[in-house]
Amino acid sequence: MLFGFGDSNNPRQDTVELVEELVIEYLTDTITAAARISQTRVRTDDLLHVLRHDEKKLARVEELLYMNEVLDRVRKAFDSDEESKA
Template identity: 50%
Template structure:
């Protein structure tokens, strides 16, 4: 957007009119500056640059997400499990806390991004379900297969619990005790 007035046709005794342009500064969303032709070298007056405030909201992410510094959220939430995983994949039995911290940061960032993507898919319904996570992981065959395997195992366990809840035969009365047919 520019507001330009011509100086080429101004009479000799009149002062030239100024030209201003609103310029968007790359890398700073919503920040503009006024460029004035002071010496025709297309510089931007630093005094006119509006510095954006630090955003207070984090795009719908909960506190403790990866947008906040590590010292503001709980440290080493998954440390025990990550140490075991690292050892299982060939690391030393007691890995350095820095390595565990870096891996935990990566894990939390991945989980947050995956949950955010699933929430974006479920935005119209308002509730995130398993199908939303399947949709987010649709291009990663290995992860999608693991999700399907875990869901199958969960259903298998649920069926086994249902079978275990059937009352046993009561031998003293010679019949089934409230057994469903």
């Protein structure tokens, strides 16, 4: 992640630890907020609800969910093609 944002191939260990701590804290806070509004278990809709005020993150999550659906359809089509050839 650091390299992707322009850091060196081998970032300083204290930088890695700080970024890891921040990411874990963000994920913990986000999942906890989603769990508070969830009736039973955290679902995708709960996370989308938590992110609704952050347009950039919400758009990225929606893009990733869409791409996941596309990949699932492609995998199914590929698997059925392989089965029909066998």
